[in-house]
Amino acid sequence: MLNVLSKCLEKSAADYVEMRNHRRESLTIVIKDGKVDALNNGAIEGVCVRVLVNKSWGLASTTILDRKNIEKALKEATSLAKASKPAKKREVNLAEVKSHKADYVTPMKRDPRKADKEELVRLVVDTDKEVRGFSKKIASDNISFSVVDDDLTFLSSEGAQISQRIVRCFGSVMVTAREKGNIASAYEGMGAQSGLEVLKKKPLNEVGKIAAERADKLVSAKVALGGVFPVILENKIVGLLAHEAVGHCAEADLVHSGSFLRDKIGKRVASGIVTLVDDGRFSDGLGTMMYDDEGVPTEKTVIIDKGVCQNFLHSRETAYDFGVKPTGNARAWDFEFDPIIRMRNTYIESGDYSLEELAEGIKEGYFLKGGLGGQADFTGEFMFGTQEAVRIKNGRLGESFRGVTICGNAFAVLKKVDAIGKNFIMRAGRCGKEQINYVGMGGASLRTELLLGGTK
Amino acid sequence: MSLQASTQFAMKTCEKLGADEAEAFAQKQRTVEVVLERGEIQNERVKVHQGIGIRFIKNRKLGFAFSSDISKKNIQATCRNASVLSRTSISNPDWVSLSTPTKVPKVIGIYDKEVAAFNSEDVLRLAERAYKAVKEYDKRAFIDDGKFTVTSTEVAISNSHGIDLAEKNTFLFCYLICVAKEHGEVSSMAFEYEVARSVQFSPEKIGRSSAEKAVASLRPRATKSFKGKVILDPDPASTILLYPIIYSVNAENVQRRRSIWMNKLGEKVAAKQLSITDDGLLPNGIGSSSFDAEGVSRQKTQVISKGALKNFLYNSFTANKEKRKSTGNASRENYYMLPTVSASNFVVDSGKKKLDDILAEVEKGIIVRRFSGNIRPDSGEFSGIAKQASYIEKGEVKHALRETMISGNTFQALMNIIEIGSETRPTFLKTYAPPILLNNINIISK
Numbered sequence: 095m096l097n098v099l100s101k102c103l104e105k106s107a108a109d110y111v112e113m114r115n116h117r118r119e120s121l122t123i124v125i126k127d128g129k130v131d132a133l134n135n136g137a138i139e140g141v142c143v144r145v146l147v148n149k150s151w152g153l154a155s156t157t158i159l160d161r162k163n164i165e166k167a168l169k170e171a172t173s174l175a176k177a178s179k180p181a182k183k184r185e186v187n188l189a190e191v192k193s194h195k196a197d198y199v200t201p202m203k204r205d206p207r208k209a210d211k212e213e214l215v216r217l218v219v220d221t222d223k224e225v226r227g228f229s230k231k232i233a234s235d236n237i238s239f240s241v242v243d244d245d246l247t248f249l250s251s252e253g254a255q256i257s258q259r260i261v262r263c264f265g266s267v268m269v270t271a272r273e274k275g276n277i278a279s280a281y282e283g284m285g286a287q288s289g290l291e292v293l294k295k296k297p298l299n300e301v302g303k304i305a306a307e308r309a310d311k312l313v314s315a316k317v318a319l320g321g322v323f324p325v326i327l328e329n330k331i332v333g334l335l336a337h338e339a340v341g342h343c344a345e346a347d348l349v350h351s352g353s354f355l356r357d358k359i360g361k362r363v364a365s366g367i368v369t370l371v372d373d374g375r376f377s378d379g380l381g382t383m384m385y386d387d388e389g390v391p392t393e394k395t396v397i398i399d400k401g402v403c404q405n406f407l408h409s410r411e412t413a414y415d416f417g418v419k420p421t422g423n424a425r426a427w428d429f430e431f432d433p434i435i436r437m438r439n440t441y442i443e444s445g446d447y448s449l450e451e452l453a454e455g456i457k458e459g460y461f462l463k464g465g466l467g468g469q470a471d472f473t474g475e476f477m478f479g480t481q482e483a484v485r486i487k488n489g490r491l492g493e494s495f496r497g498v499t500i501c502g503n504a505f506a507v508l509k510k511v512d513a514i515g516k517n518f519i520m521r522a523g524r525c526g527k528e529q530i531n532y533v534g535m536g537g538a539s540l541r542t543e544l545l546l547g548g549t550k
Numbered sequence: 551m552s553l554q555a556s557t558q559f560a561m562k563t564c565e566k567l568g569a570d571e572a573e574a575f576a577q578k579q580r581t582v583e584v585v586l587e588r589g590e591i592q593n594e595r596v597k598v599h600q601g602i603g604i605r606f607i608k609n610r611k612l613g614f615a616f617s618s619d620i621s622k623k624n625i626q627a628t629c630r631n632a633s634v635l636s637r638t639s640i641s642n643p644d645w646v647s648l649s650t651p652t653k654v655p656k657v658i659g660i661y662d663k664e665v666a667a668f669n670s671e672d673v674l675r676l677a678e679r680a681y682k683a684v685k686e687y688d689k690r691a692f693i694d695d696g697k698f699t700v701t702s703t704e705v706a707i708s709n710s711h712g713i714d715l716a717e718k719n720t721f722l723f724c725y726l727i728c729v730a731k732e733h734g735e736v737s738s739m740a741f742e743y744e745v746a747r748s749v750q751f752s753p754e755k756i757g758r759s760s761a762e763k764a765v766a767s768l769r770p771r772a773t774k775s776f777k778g779k780v781i782l783d784p785d786p787a788s789t790i791l792l793y794p795i796i797y798s799v800n801a802e803n804v805q806r807r808r809s810i811w812m813n814k815l816g817e818k819v820a821a822k823q824l825s826i827t828d829d830g831l832l833p834n835g836i837g838s839s840s841f842d843a844e845g846v847s848r849q850k851t852q853v854i855s856k857g858a859l860k861n862f863l864y865n866s867f868t869a870n871k872e873k874r875k876s877t878g879n880a881s882r883e884n885y886y887m888l889p890t891v892s893a894s895n896f897v898v899d900s901g902k903k904k905l906d907d908i909l910a911e912v913e914k915g916i917i918v919r920r921f922s923g924n925i926r927p928d929s930g931e932f933s934g935i936a937k938q939a940s941y942i943e944k945g946e947v948k949h950a951l952r953e954t955m956i957s958g959n960t961f962q963a964l965m966n967i968i969e970i971g972s973e974t975r976p977t978f979l980k981t982y983a984p985p986i987l988l989n990n991i992n993i994i995s996k
Contacts, residue, residue: 157600
């Protein structure tokens with residue numbers, strides 16, 4: 095394949111050409127209520143060609159991988175770049191980078207691609223048994239485990255040639271509980287860029303137990319109250335705050351459009367105890383890559399340092415516009431998409447509070463647990479869902495309520511962060527920004543104030 | 551080899567490999583996309599993808615393998631893979647059979663030759679018309695991003711019971727996100743889109759409407775929290791009200807006790823104004839096709855009639871379990887996914903009153919034009935931010951709302967429907983929804 099791509103590359107008359115070959119193989123095992131749905135395995139593969147002609151981008155992709163079709167894609171991308179040029183006002187310039195030749199493979203102790211499939215089926219079967227046996231209230235479950243193997247090759251007309259083999263493991267558990275006509279469900283997942291050794295750190299049956307316990311408990315629970323409350327965000331959802339509320343505002347394309355952080359470099363945007371990072375090389379991180387999809391080495395980018403905004407996240411194009419070094423944040427979901435600015439592993443650095451100490455400072459509030467989907471506007475207004483809200487009264491944790499969606503302005507919320515815990519955790523997530531991608535989200539439990547969309 | 555020849559070839563291969571039953575589903579898709587970003591045409595893409603997914607059943611054990619390579623040699627390898635996977639799997643006691651042939655009707659308006667031949671310049675022209683409309687509407691409105699996507703898709707399906715079908719369709723999904731800027735203030739992001747099978751819509755309308763929503767959300771003010779009336783635009787009505795209904799009438803969820811309506815057939819589940827039909831054969835329908843993802847003929851199924859629950863939606867697996875016929879609601883997003891149950895075109899019967907007349911009768915309430923939040927489709931709890939929302943008093947829109955959330959329970963809200971509007975539109979959940987006025991919704995503010 096490399097040969098075919100190189101030959102096509104030589105032929106191009108464009109000013110700059112990138113070719114990405116991407117093969118994604120996946121194995122998925124799903125069990126629904128104790129019954130195996132199907133063992134699911136396969137691969138998709140394609141080539142994406144992106145060209146720059148007269149400072150205008152064109153992109154084409156194909157899954158038909160002979161030389162004829164790849165050359166056709168190259169031609170198509172070139173003519174697209176030319177055709178759309180008159181409609182584009184902004185010229186594309188790329189920040190200069192060294193052209194790398196490199197090879198990277200996810201470090202793995204137990205390669206999941208070589209694992210016995212029956213063993214993986216057993217893992218899911220055993221988890222399902224534990225979940226359904228948790229209590230009589232458990233009505234239904236979905237347990238899944240999957241392995242996704244990305245084989246990426248990047249070539250550019252500047253001479254870059256990078257191969258990356260990224261292997262990720264995922265597990266997820268959905269549980270529905272029923273009692274007296276009430277229904278409640280809970281979701282819990284795990285995932286990492288790692289071999290099967292991740293299951294030692296995060297066993298699938300433990301993941302199942304958390305979900306089963308939560309559904310069982312919440313089926314008879316009421317919905318939390320609505321309004322502004324002091325809250326503790328559980329470590330598992332602090333990453334959502336880092337990602338949804340802040341990270342997006344630091345993506346240079348959104349900064350360009352006028353995001354909240356547009357004029358904030360060097361200015362205080364959060365409480366002095368908040369340091370927020372987007373790290374492209376976090377060990378086991380779901381968003382970890384050595385090079386991004388423009389061939390730029392990834393790095394640890396500090397967005398907020400002790401409350402002060404320091405850096406934005408860049409592609410080669412925005413780095414040129416901003417006059418800075420690219421940060422290695424240009425990522426593409428697969429061969430059908432162009433790389434755009436995406437976060438990698440985003441987290442808030444931990445502090446030294448215990449959960450009890452965090453709760454001590456709250457007279458009337460909630461401890462929010464378990465994340466659900468989130469979204470953010472570039473004004474910093476964000477929301478994300480929570481699964482469970484444990485009431486805090488006079489510093490003590492009490493009754494559990496059904497979780498609600500929370501919202502606020504990211505920077506108002508960050509300014510109110512007055513204590514951060516020590517229980518740091520990095521979670522697996524997916525983010526959708528025109529195209530989806532794998533990201534890591536991390537942090538330790540912290541205390542702040544938020545608007546809860548509960549009952550009146 | 552044609553797509554249908556490839557699924558036929560896969561069937562022969564599976565037969566030789568000793569399958570009890572087998573099914574091949576192949577898909578070929580060409581997509582032309584124009585991406586707008588920061589108020590400009592940013593990028594264009596032409597994407598061609600194809601692939602095949604094979605279900606292989608042996609002793610009630612199911613293997614599924616897929617590949618984006620549909621050469622003869624690779625189809626054979628994919629069939630072998632599916633066969634090996636089925637051997638590794640565990641038998642499913644609920645398995646009865648793959649679908650058997652039905653009389654397949656012809657559906658009109660799902661394939662448009664003109665759209666199928668669209669090149670990037672044609673799509674660019676659509677985007678430019680919308681783009682121009684934003685600028686003409688109001689100087690304060692700016693496009694943040696947008697995407698104009700045109701796809702032309704061919705699917706083929708063959709199974710060992712004699713199903714052997716192919717069909718083409720076209721699809722357009724065009725959206726814009728606008729913000730308004732004034733005196734250093736930036737409005738929240740306003741979203742507008744169209745989904746269609748052919749260019750029967752006005753791209754200018756997408757531009758005007760997203761600009762109008764953005765400008766209308768400038769100078770927001772907070773209101774005090776209260777419990778009361780909320781008008782949902784078709785899009786939020788679809789996500790808040792119809793999404794949990796679609797979940798609850800899905801036979802898989804009913805059989806697995808995940809649906810709150812599992813024992814409620816024939817019972818009142820909503821106000822009498824609400825009637826919904828799942829119509830897989832709707833002419834020009836965005837979810838229409840002559841057969842479903844398992845090759846079963848599409849049909850019209852009344853789901854809710856005057857507030858009473860009438861029917862659930864089935865694929866062949868869930869239908870077999872109850873020894874009844876599939877309603878033709880098997881769906882798959884892609885060749886590399888297994889079929890599931892989902893709605894086709896989920897059509898709400900429109901009411902008589904126009905949105906303006908409904909609004910004029912609201913003494914105190916809000917109108918929500920976009921919902922950014924979470925909905926639990928099983929229990930019905932929803933909560934989230936009311937975007938592009940405005941405060942209504944004495945039948946008039948008073949001002950845009952700031953940081954306002956709404957929350958409630960969908961299944962209770964369905965009982966509290968006051969009015970269903972007349973202006974029904976297709977949404978990207980494949981529903982045809984009108985604006986809906988609800989009572990007793992929590993409106994929460996700082």
